Amino acid sequence: MYQQIAMYATVFFVFLLALAFAFVYGESKRSADYGPIQKKGYKIRKFYFLGLIAIMGFASVMTLGRLPYDRHQAEATGLNEIKTVEVTGIQYAWEMSEDQFQVGDQVQFKVTADDVTHGFGLYNEKMELVAQTQAMREYTNTVYYTFEEPGTYQILCLEYCSTGHHVMVKEIVVEPEGGSL
Secondary structure (H helix, E strand, O other), X not given: OHHHHHHXXXXXXXHHHHHHHHHHHHHHOOOOOHXXXXXXXXXXXXXXXXXXXXXXXHHHHHHHOOOOOOHHHHHHOOOOOEEEEEEEEEOOEEEEOOOEEEOOOEEEEEEEEOOOOEEEEEEOOOOOEEEEEEEEEOXXXXXXXXXXXXXXXXXXXXXXXXXXXXXXXXXXXXXXXXXXX
């Protein structure tokens, strides 16, 4: 849904920009005194800028609250039984306090690094990125994810961390509710 809105908004603003260029091109053919044109341009620029700020502010307010990484949103949606999993990135592995889950588990990944910056990327069996955050030294990022499908998930490093970066893979097993795969 957000991608469609972004696409339509982009097409609309590109159209407005094309109209502005067409207007400038058309006006450049006329020979006129520069002063009145400059005054008119400054007035148009001011309203365009204020309109752009208003639209971007509205879009930010409407979309930022819906990001899946917000702790307050997780608490508001009734995620009372959240499993907290400590994740540490080290060259070239992921250390986790737990790596077995069941469908429906709501997990709070607390991600940090012991050495260099890593990118924590959680992928489902179709290799679709379902959650991500940065793993940094001396800082803990938190990302929430609810496992909705059983299978073997993978955590891959999304930040080049040296020569062994490509082997930095951790598998997570998610079993169906009440049973094994």
